[in-house]
Amino acid sequence: MDDLIAPALVDYLEAHATAEDEILRDLAAATREQFPGAAGMQVSADEGRLLTLITQLTGARTAVEVGVFTGYSALCIARGLPADGHLLACDVSDEWTSLARVYWKRAGVDDRIDLRIAPAIDTLRALPGDPVIDLAFVDADKPGYRDYYAELVPRLRPGGVLLLDNVLMGGRVLDAHSTHPMRALNDDVVRDDRVDSVMLPVRDGVTLVRKR
Numbered sequence: 001m002d003d004l005i006a007p008a009l010v011d012y013l014e015a016h017a018t019a020e021d022e023i024l025r026d027l028a029a030a031t032r033e034q035f036p037g038a039a040g041m042q043v044s045a046d047e048g049r050l051l052t053l054i055t056q057l058t059g060a061r062t063a064v065e066v067g068v069f070t071g072y073s074a075l076c077i078a079r080g081l082p083a084d085g086h087l088l089a090c091d092v093s094d095e096w097t098s099l100a101r102v103y104w105k106r107a108g109v110d111d112r113i114d115l116r117i118a119p120a121i122d123t124l125r126a127l128p129g130d131p132v133i134d135l136a137f138v139d140a141d142k143p144g145y146r147d148y149y150a151e152l153v154p155r156l157r158p159g160g161v162l163l164l165d166n167v168l169m170g171g172r173v174l175d176a177h178s179t180h181p182m183r184a185l186n187d188d189v190v191r192d193d194r195v196d197s198v199m200l201p202v203r204d205g206v207t208l209v210r211k212r
Helices: 007-015 022-034 045-057 072-080 094-107 120-125 142-155 169-174 181-191
Strands: 062-066 086-091 113-117 133-138 156-165 195-200 206-211
Touching (some): 007 045, 022 045, 045 206, 062 072, 062 120, 062 142, 072 086, 086 094, 120 142, 142 156, 181 195, 181 206
Parallel strands (some): 062 086, 062 133
Antiparallel strands (some): 156 206, 195 206
16 A cells, blocks of 8 residues: 555545544454464455445345455455345355354354355356345455356346455556456456546555446
8 A cells, every 4th residue: 555655645535534443453363463474364344434435325135245254344345235135145254253152252243144165166157146235345366267257257146246356456457568367357357347446545545336
């Protein structure tokens, strides 16, 4: 983020977003303690707040997340859903998501989250093809993004929203000679006439996609 926004503004931006509550702070701390080498994969507090707000603004009832890690972003999405809302959360790690389950239960949203431990692409391909998904969030293995996008967009309802995380890859997407899969996906999205999109300089970049 410091590469995109003047460092003096970073703290100011964070100070002017709704702060994490105790549960989110504790989950972030537990993630750093238990998985110090991977903790950087967790979304930031301001991005988590963005997920909650967009979930609320879209009136989402049916959501999908690809890439759960320790459950911070899933918790933020689930909090934006109504009490009878449903989040399908896809990940491959029992170890990481065991921590997620603890905090989902503590937050009282565990009944809204259906965690599937399996390759996400298999889970998505097994879903009905009906366009009923209100909201989707992808923050997982970057080579898989194009496949996740291909499966999710047809299943979004008209007006449904898909968020793609890490679309800037620390600026590597600016390299015209790069073969990074995120660069190819970014080009695909902007050419996709099924959707409207905007790329936001939130942390490492978030693309907001709305199905027409």
